[in-house]
Every structure is written in structure tokens, then in C-alpha cells.
Amino acid sequence: MQPQIYTQSGALDRQDTAKVLRNTYALLAMTVLFSAVTAGIALALDMGRGMGLICSIAALVLIWFVLPRTANSASGIGVVFAFTGLLGASLGPMLKHYLGLAGGGQIVMQALGTTALIFFALSAYVLTTRKDFSFMGGFLFVGLIGVLVCSLGMVIAGFFGVYMPLASVVLSGVIALLFSGFILFDTSRIIHGGETNYLMATTALYLDILNLFTSLLHIFGFASDD
Secondary structure (H helix, E strand, O other), rough: OHHHHHHHHHHHHHHHHHHHHHHHHHHHHHHHHHHHHHHHHHOOOOOOHHHHHHHHHHHHHHHHHHHHHHHOOOHHHHHHHHHHHHHHHOOOHHHHHHHOOOOHHHHHHHHHEEEHHHHHHHHHHHHHOOOOOOHHHHHHHHHHHHHHHHHHHHHHHHHHHOOOOOHHHHHHHHHHHHHHHHHHHHHHHOOOOOOHHHHHHHHHHHHHHHHHHHHHHHHHHHOOOO
């Protein structure tokens, strides 16, 4: 009897995991599309960097203080859409800058296409191999702290008129690699039961995609700048 009980439990676990994964990808697709719409609106309204910063701060407030309290309720879906919509709008000033470069449309499309290719390739790898990437958690956390410290240092240097474009593009490359690792890690957590809330899983993967896209946008923009 015991083997039968374990088999049923395992089947239920797989069904629950598949449901979380299915809901996560469905919501992720909708929020990415919604972000594209809000980014387009921000472009049309010629949103400035100051307003973009306000949108980013508002999004952080939502994910830090509101989403954890609403993640298990229907209202949490609205919070996720508000969070992703605000971050999409905050991309408006950045997109305006790159679209203003020679071949700007091509730069943005290259970044979008490469982001999609990396995301689908890494997700497919985890889903087909079912490899557990939880061992990467500590390394990714340390890498994230290092990136934040370096980014802060470059911002401070900018206030003093010290600009390091080459160092900036190298940092963008590191960020691209870091969040590629986070895609592996976060997808692995879903399929191995480490994350059972699809709202939290969606926000994690959305942030992975967003940071990967912005870092690739910087790299392609730097490469095309004469």
C-alpha cells in the first residue's frame, strides 16, 4: 500500500507544480504585454526621467510592502499588474534615448529579440532537464549585492563628473549574466516546489526579464554608438 500512497502524492505534487507553472507563464505573458503598452504610453506622453524614477519607486513600494500581503488573494493580481505597469512606464525615458540614436529601432528590437531568445532557451533547458539550480542562490545573491554596490559607485562618480562608459557596459554584461542565472534559479524553484505562489513567481521572472532586457539594451546601444 505504501508505494501506491507515495505515487499518488508525487502525482499530486506534479499536478500542483504544473498548475503554478501554467498560471505563472500565463500571467507573465499578460504583464509583459501590459508593460509594453504602458511603456508606449510613456513614450507618447514624452515622460521625463524624473517621472520615470517616481514610477520605479512606486513599483518598489508595491512589491516590498503591498504584494507580500495580497499574494494569496485576488487583489494580488491587480497589484502585480500595477507593479509591472509602473515599471513598464519607467522604461519610457530610456527607450526614448535609445530610439533617438542612429538605428535606434533596430537596437531596441535586437535587445527584445535577444532577451526573448535567452529566456525561452534557459526556461526550456530547466523544464526539459528538471535540473535543480537551487545551489546558485547564494552565488546569485552575492552577485546582486556586488552589482548594486558597483552601480551606486558609478552613480556617485557621475555626480562628480566622472563617467566610465566602458566600465558601464562591462557592468551591463555582468548584469545580463547574473539575471540569466536568476532565470534558471527562479524557474527551477517553481518546478521543484520552492515557489508555490504564482504571483510571486511571476514578479520574480518579470524582474529577471526586465533587468536582462535593459542590460542588453545598454550593450547594443554602446556597440552601435559611433
